[in-house]
Amino acid sequence: MTKAPKRPRDSNQLAKFIVDIATGQADDAESEFTDAQKFAREGGLKSGRAGADSLTPERRAEIAKGCEALGEGRHRKRSG
Numbered sequence: 001m002t003k004a005p006k007r008p009r010d011s012n013q014l015a016k017f018i019v020d021i022a023t024g025q026a027d028d029a030e031s032e033f034t035d036a037q038k039f040a041r042e043g044g045l046k047s048g049r050a051g052a053d054s055l056t057p058e059r060r061a062e063i064a065k066g067c068e069a070l071g072e073g074r075h076r077k078r079s080g
Contacts, residue, residue, distance in 0.1 A: 008014045020026035033041070055063075 008017055017026060
């Protein structure tokens with residue numbers, strides 16, 4: 001998740017910052033991820049896939065039924 005760049009609190013500095021962004025003199029986008037952030041994201045992506053692969057079809061069905069039961073009262077079903 002990327003954070004928005006820090007905006008100046010002073011109204012004059014904020015106005016200049018907005019003009020700089022609009023004219024392309026300042027970059028509004030967040031800079032690249034740090035090495036630590038890249039490493040953490042890579043690990044999270046791997047572990048999520050590994051967890052999904054380790055589930056048996058029966059366990060996946062059991063989890064899905066539980067989720068379905070939780071969501072039944074929350075959403076109005078469409079007719080038609």
